[in-house]
Amino acid sequence: MSIIYVLDLVGTFAFAVSGALVASKKQFDLFGVIIIAFVTAVGGGMLRDILIDAHPINWIGDLNYIWTILIAVVFTFLFKSKIEPLRKTFFLFDTIGIGVFTLLGLQKGLNFNLHPFVALIMGMISAVFGGVIRDVLTRKVPLIFKKEIYASACLAGGVVYLLLNYLAIQEDIQFIISAAVIVLIRTVSVKFKLELPKVEDDLFSKKELQ
Numbered sequence: 773m774s775i776i777y778v779l780d781l782v783g784t785f786a787f788a789v790s791g792a793l794v795a796s797k798k799q800f801d802l803f804g805v806i807i808i809a810f811v812t813a814v815g816g817g818m819l820r821d822i823l824i825d826a827h828p829i830n831w832i833g834d835l836n837y838i839w840t841i842l843i844a845v846v847f848t849f850l851f852k853s854k855i856e857p858l859r860k861t862f863f864l865f866d867t868i869g870i871g872v873f874t875l876l877g878l879q880k881g882l883n884f885n886l887h888p889f890v891a892l893i894m895g896m897i898s899a900v901f902g903g904v905i906r907d908v909l910t911r912k913v914p915l916i917f918k919k920e921i922y923a924s925a926c927l928a929g930g931v932v933y934l935l936l937n938y939l940a941i942q943e944d945i946q947f948i949i950s951a952a953v954i955v956l957i958r959t960v961s962v963k964f965k966l967e968l969p970k971v972e973d974d975l976f977s978k979k980e981l982q
Contacts, residue, residue: 776947780876781840783869786862788813788844789855791906796852798910806845808906813841815902820877820894824884863962871954873899874926875933875947882937892930899926921961921968929954 791812795805814837817830831837848855855862877898881891900916900923907914916923933950941949960966 776872776876779868779872781836782865783872784813784837784840785844786865786869787902788841789848789862790866791902792845792848793852793855794906794910794912796848805848806842808909809841809845809848811909812902812906813837813844815905816873816898816900817877817902819901819905820880820898823897824881824886824894826880826884867955867958868951870899870922870926870958871929871951874930874954875950878930878933888934892927892934895930896923896926899923921957921966924968925954925957925961928957 788809791809792805794812795808798804800808814831821827821829874895876895878891878895880898881894882888884891886894904914904916929950932953933946936946936949
């Protein structure tokens with residue numbers, strides 16, 4: 773079992789827990805919690821595989837993802853009151869998860885002979901669209917649309933991976949460096965509350981106000 777596969781499962785677990793917590797706060801029943809945990813954890817990868825016509829779809833080809841999600845749901849129910857103090861730990865797992873998911877999605881896109889730019893988008897979809905689906909189903913504005921540098925960190929790490937791949941750097945080193953870039957950007961942006969600029973007023977409206 774490779775370290776990348778282990779990190780993939782760790783990221784799946786963290787995403788599933790975050791989905792289960794959101795569903796629990798919305799007072800969903802057990803089935804609802806499982807569904808939200810599921811789409812949060814594997815929704816992005818599933819959407820990616822559908823878009824590129826990859827079969828079997830990620831979780832269908834490897835039941836370890838299902839078991840990981842179910843364990844995460846049970847864990848959330850048993851230790852819900854204990855998870856909040858560990859939010860920094862889960863933030864780290866979540867950040868590692870988006871890094872791994874981005875690069876695995878990017879690699880899969882390249883393996884399907886997609887244009888590097890399209891493969892980069894597939895990597896981002898793998899990492900963030902599970903959260904988007906979760907937020908839509910729980911009637912929240914998706915995180916990537918309103919605050920925090922999230923999807924942008926994935927894109928930056930993906931660009932680094934493509935550059936290292938073009939330079940024919942050893943594959944494991946490509947993965948480690950690119951994942952580290954995503955983790956670093958995401959961590960720094962949250963720590964210092966960095967955000968992308970918002971479109972509020974355009975240049976002409978400011979002139980009119982003057």
